[in-house]
Amino acid sequence: MGWGRFAAVVLAVALGVSASGACAMSASASDELRCRVIGGDKLPAESGGAGALCATIRNALAKQAPNVRVSVEVRVLRPSMLATILVVEGRTLPEQKFAVMDRNLNTRSIERFAQSIATKVAEAAAL
Numbered sequence: 390m391g392w393g394r395f396a397a398v399v400l401a402v403a404l405g406v407s408a409s410g411a412c413a414m415s416a417s418a419s420d421e422l423r424c425r426v427i428g429g430d431k432l433p434a435e436s437g438g439a440g441a442l443c444a445t446i447r448n449a450l451a452k453q454a455p456n457v458r459v460s461v462e463v464r465v466l467r468p469s470m471l472a473t474i475l476v477v478e479g480r481t482l483p484e485q486k487f488a489v490m491d492r493n494l495n496t497r498s499i500e501r502f503a504q505s506i507a508t509k510v511a512e513a514a515a516l
Contacts, residue, residue: 421450421455421456421457421458421459422446422447422450422459422460422461423459423460423461424442424443424446424447424461424463425460425461425462425463426439426442426443426463426465427462427463427464427465428464428465428466429442429465430465431465431466431467431468432465432468432494433468433493433494433495435493435494435495435496436493436494436495436496436498436499437496437499441496441499442463442499442502442503443461445496445499445500445502445503446461446463446502446503446506446507448503449500449503449504449506449507450503450506450507450510452507453504453507453508453510453511454507454510454511454514457477457478457510457511457514458477458478458479459475459476459477459478459510460475460476461473461474461475461506462474466486468493468494469488469489469490469492469493469494470486470487470488470489471486471487471488471494471502472484472485472486472487473485473486473487473506475506475509475510475513477509477510477513477514478513478514480513482509482513485505485506485509487501487502487505
Protein backbone atom coordinates (compact mmCIF):
# COMPACT_ATOMS: atom_id res chain seq x y z
CA MET A 390 0.00 0.00 0.00
CA GLY A 391 1.48 3.38 -1.03
CA TRP A 392 1.88 6.33 1.35
CA GLY A 393 -0.98 8.30 -0.26
CA ARG A 394 -3.40 5.41 0.08
CA PHE A 395 -2.22 4.73 3.65
CA ALA A 396 -2.69 8.41 4.57
CA ALA A 397 -6.20 8.38 3.09
CA VAL A 398 -7.10 5.30 5.15
CA VAL A 399 -5.63 6.84 8.31
CA LEU A 400 -7.51 10.08 7.65
CA ALA A 401 -10.78 8.24 7.08
CA VAL A 402 -10.37 6.26 10.30
CA ALA A 403 -9.33 9.35 12.25
CA LEU A 404 -12.34 11.30 11.03
CA GLY A 405 -14.63 8.50 12.14
CA VAL A 406 -13.18 8.14 15.62
CA SER A 407 -13.63 10.67 18.38
CA ALA A 408 -10.27 11.28 20.05
CA SER A 409 -9.52 13.00 23.33
CA GLY A 410 -8.63 16.64 22.79
CA ALA A 411 -10.05 16.64 19.27
CA CYS A 412 -12.20 19.35 17.79
CA ALA A 413 -14.16 18.79 14.60
CA MET A 414 -15.72 21.62 12.67
CA SER A 415 -17.29 21.88 9.27
CA ALA A 416 -18.18 25.00 7.34
CA SER A 417 -21.49 26.43 8.49
CA ALA A 418 -22.61 27.61 5.05
CA SER A 419 -21.47 24.50 3.21
CA ASP A 420 -19.48 21.31 3.51
CA GLU A 421 -16.54 22.65 1.48
CA LEU A 422 -14.19 22.39 4.50
CA ARG A 423 -13.90 19.70 7.11
CA CYS A 424 -11.39 20.60 9.80
CA ARG A 425 -10.26 18.37 12.64
CA VAL A 426 -7.64 19.18 15.26
CA ILE A 427 -6.11 16.27 17.14
CA GLY A 428 -4.31 17.11 20.36
CA GLY A 429 -5.81 20.59 20.58
CA ASP A 430 -5.19 20.52 24.31
CA LYS A 431 -1.46 20.91 23.49
CA LEU A 432 -2.06 24.28 21.82
CA PRO A 433 -0.87 27.24 23.87
CA ALA A 434 -3.64 29.56 25.09
CA GLU A 435 -2.21 32.46 23.04
CA SER A 436 -2.89 30.47 19.84
CA GLY A 437 -6.65 30.76 20.37
CA GLY A 438 -7.22 27.00 20.57
CA ALA A 439 -8.56 24.40 18.15
CA GLY A 440 -11.69 26.36 17.19
CA ALA A 441 -9.66 29.44 16.30
CA LEU A 442 -7.24 27.28 14.30
CA CYS A 443 -10.06 25.85 12.14
CA ALA A 444 -11.67 29.29 11.77
CA THR A 445 -8.36 30.78 10.60
CA ILE A 446 -7.89 27.97 8.07
CA ARG A 447 -11.48 28.47 6.86
CA ASN A 448 -10.89 32.22 6.37
CA ALA A 449 -7.63 31.66 4.46
CA LEU A 450 -9.27 29.06 2.21
CA ALA A 451 -12.24 31.35 1.52
CA LYS A 452 -9.80 33.94 0.13
CA GLN A 453 -7.39 31.69 -1.80
CA ALA A 454 -9.38 28.59 -2.69
CA PRO A 455 -13.13 29.23 -2.49
CA ASN A 456 -15.48 26.40 -3.47
CA VAL A 457 -12.75 23.76 -3.22
CA ARG A 458 -13.74 20.64 -1.27
CA VAL A 459 -11.10 20.22 1.45
CA SER A 460 -10.56 17.99 4.46
CA VAL A 461 -7.88 19.14 6.91
CA GLU A 462 -6.54 17.07 9.76
CA VAL A 463 -4.16 18.99 12.01
CA ARG A 464 -2.15 17.14 14.62
CA VAL A 465 -0.61 19.22 17.38
CA LEU A 466 2.75 17.53 17.92
CA ARG A 467 4.07 20.09 20.42
CA PRO A 468 3.01 23.58 21.48
CA SER A 469 5.39 24.82 18.77
CA MET A 470 4.74 22.26 16.00
CA LEU A 471 1.82 21.16 13.83
CA ALA A 472 1.45 18.48 11.16
CA THR A 473 -1.39 18.32 8.68
CA ILE A 474 -2.88 16.00 6.13
CA LEU A 475 -4.91 17.65 3.39
CA VAL A 476 -7.42 15.97 1.12
CA VAL A 477 -8.28 18.29 -1.77
CA GLU A 478 -11.15 17.28 -4.04
CA GLY A 479 -10.64 13.66 -2.93
CA ARG A 480 -6.85 13.68 -3.50
CA THR A 481 -4.54 13.26 -0.49
CA LEU A 482 -1.55 15.61 -0.46
CA PRO A 483 1.76 14.86 1.27
CA GLU A 484 1.90 15.64 4.98
CA GLN A 485 2.88 19.22 5.78
CA LYS A 486 4.68 20.23 8.98
CA PHE A 487 4.86 23.69 10.48
CA ALA A 488 7.02 24.71 13.43
CA VAL A 489 8.04 27.82 15.29
CA MET A 490 11.61 27.44 16.49
CA ASP A 491 12.03 30.23 19.04
CA ARG A 492 8.64 30.17 20.85
CA ASN A 493 5.26 28.46 21.00
CA LEU A 494 2.52 28.94 18.42
CA ASN A 495 0.51 32.15 18.67
CA THR A 496 -2.19 33.83 16.59
CA ARG A 497 0.36 35.21 14.10
CA SER A 498 2.02 31.83 13.53
CA ILE A 499 -1.42 30.19 13.19
CA GLU A 500 -2.27 32.75 10.48
CA ARG A 501 0.95 31.87 8.59
CA PHE A 502 0.12 28.16 8.93
CA ALA A 503 -3.40 28.74 7.57
CA GLN A 504 -2.03 30.78 4.65
CA SER A 505 0.39 27.99 3.74
CA ILE A 506 -2.46 25.46 3.81
CA ALA A 507 -4.59 27.71 1.59
CA THR A 508 -1.71 28.09 -0.87
CA LYS A 509 -1.20 24.30 -1.06
CA VAL A 510 -4.94 23.76 -1.55
CA ALA A 511 -5.14 26.39 -4.32
CA GLU A 512 -2.14 24.84 -6.09
CA ALA A 513 -3.62 21.33 -5.83
CA ALA A 514 -7.04 22.49 -7.05
CA ALA A 515 -5.44 24.13 -10.09
CA LEU A 516 -3.87 20.84 -11.26
